[in-house]
Every structure is written in C-alpha cells, then in structure tokens.
Amino acid sequence: MSGEPRTVRGTPLELADLKKGKVFTTAYVPKIQYAWDTGVAIGRYLEELKNGRLIARRCQRCQRTMVPPRMFCERCFRSTDEWVYVQDTGTVNTFSLCYVSWDVRRLKTPEIPAVIEIDGASPGMGIMHVLGKVNPKQVRVGMRVRAVWKPPPQRTGSITDILYFAPIKGKTTKVGTAKKPR
Amino acid sequence: MSMRRVAVVGAGMTKFMRRALETPKELAWLAAKGALDSAGMTLDQIQGVVHGTAPDAFDGLHMKGEYLSEGSGGWKKPYLRCYVGGGTGVYAIAQGWFQVASGLFDTALVVCEEKMSTCLPHPQAAFLTIFDNITEQPLKPNLLWIFALEQNRYMARHGIRVEEIARVSVKNKRNALGHPSAQLGAELTVKDVLASEIMAWPVHRLMVSPTSDGAAAVVLAAEDVAKRVTDKPVWIQGVGWCLDTTYWTNRDLYYPEYVEKAAWMAYHMAGIREPRQEINIAEPYDPFAYKELHHLEGLQLAPKGKAPQLLADGVFDRDGDLPSSPSGGLLGVGNPIAAAGTMKVCELFWQLRGEAGPRQVPGKPRRGVAQAWGDLMQVGTVVVMGTAQL
Amino acid sequence: MKTPKNTETRTWPGAIPLESLYTAGLGGQVFFKALKERGEIVGTRCASCKQVYVPARVFCERCFAELSEQVTVRPQGTLVSFTFSNFNRDAQPLARPQALALVRLDEASTVLLHYLLKVTDPTQVSIGAQVKMVIKPKAKRTGSILDIEGFVLA
Numbered sequence: 001m002s003g004e005p006r007t008v009r010g011t012p013l014e015l016a017d018l019k020k021g022k023v024f025t026t027a028y029v030p031k032i033q034y035a036w037d038t039g040v041a042i043g044r045y046l047e048e049l050k051n052g053r054l055i056a057r058r059c060q061r062c063q064r065t066m067v068p069p070r071m072f073c074e075r076c077f078r079s080t081d082e083w084v085y086v087q088d089t090g091t092v093n094t095f096s097l098c099y100v101s102w103d104v105r106r107l108k109t110p111e112i113p114a115v116i117e118i119d120g121a122s123p124g125m126g127i128m129h130v131l132g133k134v135n136p137k138q139v140r141v142g143m144r145v146r147a148v149w150k151p152p153p154q155r156t157g158s159i160t161d162i163l164y165f166a167p168i169k170g171k172t173t174k175v176g177t178a179k180k181p182r
Numbered sequence: 183m184s185m186r187r188v189a190v191v192g193a194g195m196t197k198f199m200r201r202a203l204e205t206p207k208e209l210a211w212l213a214a215k216g217a218l219d220s221a222g223m224t225l226d227q228i229q230g231v232v233h234g235t236a237p238d239a240f241d242g243l244h245m246k247g248e249y250l251s252e253g254s255g256g257w258k259k260p261y262l263r264c265y266v267g268g269g270t271g272v273y274a275i276a277q278g279w280f281q282v283a284s285g286l287f288d289t290a291l292v293v294c295e296e297k298m299s300t301c302l303p304h305p306q307a308a309f310l311t312i313f314d315n316i317t318e319q320p321l322k323p324n325l326l327w328i329f330a331l332e333q334n335r336y337m338a339r340h341g342i343r344v345e346e347i348a349r350v351s352v353k354n355k356r357n358a359l360g361h362p363s364a365q366l367g368a369e370l371t372v373k374d375v376l377a378s379e380i381m382a383w384p385v386h387r388l389m390v391s392p393t394s395d396g397a398a399a400v401v402l403a404a405e406d407v408a409k410r411v412t413d414k415p416v417w418i419q420g421v422g423w424c425l426d427t428t429y430w431t432n433r434d435l436y437y438p439e440y441v442e443k444a445a446w447m448a449y450h451m452a453g454i455r456e457p458r459q460e461i462n463i464a465e466p467y468d469p470f471a472y473k474e475l476h477h478l479e480g481l482q483l484a485p486k487g488k489a490p491q492l493l494a495d496g497v498f499d500r501d502g503d504l505p506s507s508p509s510g511g512l513l514g515v516g517n518p519i520a521a522a523g524t525m526k527v528c529e530l531f532w533q534l535r536g537e538a539g540p541r542q543v544p545g546k547p548r549r550g551v552a553q554a555w556g557d558l559m560q561v562g563t564v565v566v567m568g569t570a571q572l
Numbered sequence: 573m574k575t576p577k578n579t580e581t582r583t584w585p586g587a588i589p590l591e592s593l594y595t596a597g598l599g600g601q602v603f604f605k606a607l608k609e610r611g612e613i614v615g616t617r618c619a620s621c622k623q624v625y626v627p628a629r630v631f632c633e634r635c636f637a638e639l640s641e642q643v644t645v646r647p648q649g650t651l652v653s654f655t656f657s658n659f660n661r662d663a664q665p666l667a668r669p670q671a672l673a674l675v676r677l678d679e680a681s682t683v684l685l686h687y688l689l690k691v692t693d694p695t696q697v698s699i700g701a702q703v704k705m706v707i708k709p710k711a712k713r714t715g716s717i718l719d720i721e722g723f724v725l726a
C-alpha cells in the first residue's frame with residue numbers, strides 16, 4: 001500500500017435530516033439527579049460564604065494559603081494545617097467578555113468571567129467568578145476588585161452568595177507572578 | 183529501560199462531520215478497518231486493543247468503552263479503554279505503545295472515537311460538567327470561558343495581539359483544504375477571522391474548532407512484525423504525559439507547564455536534546471487558535487511568548503522551517519474530541535512515509551511530534567515518531 | 573485530621589442537563605426500514621464466520637468484514653431465557669410483574685431482548701419454549717424497536 005488512503009468514509013447529515021425524520025433516530029432524556037457531598041473543606045467554605053467571608057486552608061510545609069480550601073495539600077500530599085480567613089478583595093488575573101450563555105444563547109451584554117487572585121491567599125491563588133458594575137471595555141488584567149455580596153437573608157451558602165466582583169475605584173496592580181505586558 | 187521498539191504500521195480515519203449517520207461503533211469500525219487495511223493486516227493478527235473516547239455524555243452512552251469494543255476490534259480480546267479528556271487521542275497511543283514495548287503483545291490496534299452530535303441541545307451541556315460541581319457550576323459557566331480566560335492570560339503576559347493569533351486559523355483551515363476527511367477547510371484572511379463574531383473576547387468564532395463526529399485509528403507492531411508487514415514503518419521514539427492540578431484557578435494559565443513535562447518525557451526517550459533542531463514536523467493540539475501557539479511553546483518548539491512571531495515569519499507554514507498542523511488541525515479537519523488527537527498521529531504517519539498527498543511537507547521529514555491536551559486544562563500527552571529506528 | 577467546627581454536613585444538588593438523539597446508523601437504517609415498511613426482521617450474514625446478526629449490522633465483529641448480505645428471518649424462535657421483573661427502573665414495585673424474553677430467532681445467530689406477552693407467572697413459561705414475535709400494525713410503526721410488541725408463546 002502506498003499513498004494516502006482515498007476511501008475516506010462517513011455519511012454527513014444535515015440537522016434537517018434529523019428533524020424531518022429522514023433517518024431513524026431514538027431519543028433519550030436521562031433523569032439523573034445527584035446529591036454531591038460538599039465534604040469538609042468546601043462545606044466550611046460554603047458556610048463561610050453564607051457569613052459573608054472567604055476562608056482558605058494553609059499548608060505549613062509549603063507555606064501556601066489555598067483557596068478554594070482543601071483538606072490535603074496536593075503538592076506535599078499531607079493534611080493541610082489550619083483555616084485562614086482571607087479578604088473578599090483581589091486582583092483580576094484574567095477575564096473574558098463572553099457573548100454566549102451556558103446553554104449557547106447569544107447575549108447582547110456580555111458576561112464577564114474572571115479569575116480573581118484573592119488577597120490574603122498565596123500569590124496566584126485565584127477563584128473563578130464574574131465581574132459586575134463595570135463597563136466591559138474598561139476591564140483590565142491587574143484591576144483591583146471587591147466582592148459584592150447578597151444581603152445576608154438571601155444567602156444560601158453558595159458561591160453565588162457573592163453576586164459578582166466590582167472594581168475598587170482607580171486601582172490596578174501587578175498580578176501574581178505576571179510581568180508587565182510589553 | 184529495556185523496551186522493545188514499536189512502530190506504527192497502519193492508519194485510518196473517517197470523515198470528520200458535524201453530524202454523522204453512522205453510530206459510534208460504526209465510526210470506530212470504519213477507522214479501525216481503514217487502519218488494518220492500510221497495514222495489509224486482518225483483525226486476527228491483532229493481540230491487544232486500546233480504545234480512547236472522551237466523556238460518555240457526548241455519545242450519551244454509559245459504558246461507552248464497552249459499547250465501542252467490537253467496533254474497535256475488541257471482540258474476545260484484551261481490551262482497554264482510556265481517557266484523559268481532549269488529551270485522549272495521543273494518550274491512547276502511549277497505552278498501546280507500552281502494551282507492545284513491554285513485550286506483552288506483538289500488535290495493538292488503537293482506536294479513538296467521538297460522536298458529539300448525539301448530545302442535545304448542544305455538547306456544551308456536557309462540557310459544563312468539567313467545572314467544579316459545587317464552587318464553579320453554580321456560576322453557569324460555559325466552555326468558552328476557560329479558553330477565553332487562558333487566551334487572555336497568554337496575551338496579557340506577553341503582549342500578544344488578537345490578530346497574531348488569528349493567523350493560526352488562517353493557516354490551519356487552509357492546510358485542511360488538502361485533507362480528505364476535513365470538515366472546515368477554507369481559504370480565509372486574518373481580516374475574515376477577526377470579522378467573525380466574538381464568542382468570548384478575545385475568542386472569535388473562526389478561532390474555535392467545530393464539534394464533530396468521527397474516528398481515527400492506528401496499528402502498532404513490534405519490530406519483527408513491523409518489518410514483515412511494511413517496508414516503511416514509522417517508529418514511536420518517545421511517549422510522555424503529565425497532569426497538573428485540577429485547581430486550575432491556582433496556576434498561571436499563560437504557560438502549559440504540564441505540556442513541557444510531558445514533552446521532555448517523550449524527548450528524553452527519543453534522545454532529543456534540542457527539540458527545535460531535531461523535530462521536522464509538529465502536530466500540536468489546536469481546539470482554539472491560540473492553543474497551537476501555547477502548545478508549540480510548551481513543546482519547546484518556540485520560546486515563551488515567541489510562537490506568534492515565528493508564525494508570522496512563516497516558520498510554521500507547510501513549507502516553512504517547522505511545519506505545524508500540516509493536517510489542518512482541529513480548526514480545519516474537525517474536533518471529535520478523542521479522535522482529534524489520533525488524527526494528528528495519523529498525519530505524522532502519512533507525512534513521515536511521504537504519503538500525505540497534497541498536504542505533503544517538502545524535504546522528506548524524518549521526525550515529528552504530535553500532542554493533545556485536555557481535562558480541565560491540565561493534561562499534556564505527547565508522542566514523538568520518526569523514520570529512524572533508534 | 574481534626575474535624576473543624578462550624579461545618580454542617582450538607583450536599584449540593586446537581587443534574588447534567590442533556591439529552592441524546594441516537595441515529596440508527598448504517599446497520600440500523602436497514603433493520604428499521606424493513607421493520608417499519610414491511611414488518612420484517614432483517615439481519616446480515618457473515619458467510620466466513622457463519623453468523624447471522626439480528627438486528628442487521630454493517631460489520632462483523634469477529635472478522636471485521638463489511639456485511640452486505642441481508643437476510644430476512646422468520647419472526648419466530650426459541651426462548652433462551654426469561655425473567656419476571658417486579659420493579660420498575662426507579663426501583664419502585666410494579667402492580668403487575670413485567671415478563672422479559674431472550675429469544676433466538678430460528679435463522680439468527682444472535683439473541684434478542686424483548687417483552688414476553690400474555691403471561692402472568694413464571695410457571696407458565698419454560699426455557700426452550702417456542703415463541704412468536706408480535707409486530708404492531710403498519711399504521712402504528714415508527715421505525716423503533718417498539719414496533720415489535722414482544723413475543724408470545726407459540
């Protein structure tokens with residue numbers, strides 16, 4: 001045998017072929033629901049979110065303060081040692097302006113997901129959240145932000161107890177391990 | 183390490199399509215049969231079968247590995263299903279490699295398949311589940327988020343402009359015009375790419391690979407079998423893989439360290455000290471345009487932050503100094519998750535044998551590297567292949 | 573590891589919001605077309621492996637050959653096994669047990685799973701019994717495995 005195989009097979013269909021029943025199909029709608037245990041570290045994390053605070057875990061061996069918190073250090077492979085409250089402020093490590101919703105609808109106003117490095121945690125320790133109360137055009141890597149919380153009675157012990165992170169006026173900083181853009 | 187030498191002796195793939203009539207196991211069979219036919223071999227000559235496929239949710243089949251076993255040639259054979267998300271297509275090659283290198287088997291068939299069109303309303307619903315179920319999914323993320331966040335981090339760290347990244351789409355979609363399996367080959371300009379709608383800034387639609395149905399397969403053989411069935415074996419000179427932490431918001435996304443580690447594992451095995459000098463073709467994983475550049479840097483084929491400049495200089499063109507994704511990549515050929523990585527391995531096989539037809543890289547390339555990536559932006563899988571038996 | 577205070581045991585509710593639409597494929601197109609349009613059961617034969625696969629498949633799992641020889645098999649066969657299920661898929665008790673049959677159609681090499689109809693008690697059934705397939709009237713057939721209602725004792 002030599003030369004590339006030219007008999008590449010496969011039968012492409014159009015969406016309409018399926019909708020019009022041009023080919024036989026079987027539909028399946030699974031009814032699967034879960035109850036995920038939050039575990040020790042995330043259980044406490046969620047409780048503290050309800051209290052309007054962010055909490056981390058510290059590993060004494062590598063000296064890292066980790067958020068989201070975890071009961072073991074994946075680097076040292078030992079138990080983490082203590083709970084540490086961290087700030088509800090931080091620095092935008094990276095962000096996007098997303099015009100597509102989670103279920104693939106087009107959005108007029110973009111959602112602004114971001115990784116936010118949390119003050120009080122070790123450098124580079126971020127969490128994913130969204131930014132709000134900000135002109136999308138003015139979001140920058142290095143922007144300083146603060147959590148905007150739901151009013152206490154509306155909190156449920158969820159990451160969404162923080163509505164979004166909003167800019168702290170006039171502040172931009174160098175991010176974690178990053179160098180300044182050239 | 184006393185391992186036997188292993189060669190790729192056959193390769194096959196289906197068309198990559200937005201929606202296929204074929205069932206997943208029919209797709210697997212088409213690719214696997216194609217690979218066997220190209221090696222002039224039959225199924226009874228195969229001792230072990232490795233199957234790679236990404237989340238069950240795409241095909242909507244739990245026990246998907248088992249479901250796909252007979253389509254992959256696994257009937258009454260030692261059969262292994264493996265999975266590291268998008269990294270699966272190259273990881274599966276490593277799984278097959280050590281079955282043969284160890285002396286356990288003389289031959290192995292490696293088959294990767296994905297049928298994403300089954301998943302309604304959109305495969306996005308399955309991608310959602312890669313985010314942390316308790317601390318991230320409640321924010322209603324989508325897959326574009328992490329790619330856009332990573333691309334922006336890469337750009338911000340090095341001062342890279344979006345148009346520099348758009349060139350990857352232009353190159354790969356053009357290369358794909360010569361690929362008989364390609365779903366999205368096209369002649370485009372940077373301007374076209376930037377004019378396509380913004381999905382998640384800085385990611386434009388034409389910087390995103392499509393969702394696809396398809397399969398790809400290769401036949402692996404130990405030295406004595408390889409030399410018997412073909413006069414052009416392509417040797418697996420090295421394999422490597424590495425996972426970083428799933429706490430993806432705790433690391434700097436600007437550089438894929440885990441790809442570097444996986445690459446050096448493979449390069450050491452292959453005796454490569456200067457990757458940039460010793461590798462003739464690259465097939466880095468390109469589900470998004472920036473990922474090709476990101477991965478070329480992780481693969482040590484460009485200095486950190488310099489891949490965009492080398493791309494602009496033509497280094498990665500098909501007739502450049504280091505052709506990258508001459509297949510057309512995921513951006514051009516398509517992205518049936520696990521099968522996409524194996525497509526890249528098939529491409530190295532054809533390129534190194536001089537059988538890549540209109541896509542053939544000039545200058546008789548002797549060595550190539552293929553790489554895939556996945557899970558929660560955390561796994562690098564690498565294979566080095568060459569014409570020389572080391 | 574000390575258990576920290578202040579931690580309530582709790583779970584987080586979750587779901588994976590997706591649906592699947594499966595194509596019948598190359599083999600399935602042949603099988604379901606024959607079932608829907610003609611009320612026939614069609615398989616494919618691999619001559620070298622001496623196998624008749626029902627439902628029709630496009631390839632032989634044993635030798636990997638493409639199967640182009642179609643065989644219409646008679647809608648009758650032998651009961652290979654059966655069971656009476658007292659619970660539904662959500663593990664809830666059923667008012668009436670559901671009987672299930674594994675049947676080897678007379679001309680097929682493979683075995684088919686379907687409902688066993690018109691029986692209420694295991695004592696009425698024995699392995700090895702002859703059974704006949706009940707196919708829905710043409711107007712009610714859609715090209716689904718449910719175009720077959722099930723099997724009855726012959």
Ligand SMILES: [Zn+2]
Nearest residue numbers: 059062073076
């Ligand atoms: Zn530690």
Ligand SMILES: [Zn+2]
Nearest residue numbers: 618621632635
């Ligand atoms: Zn056969």
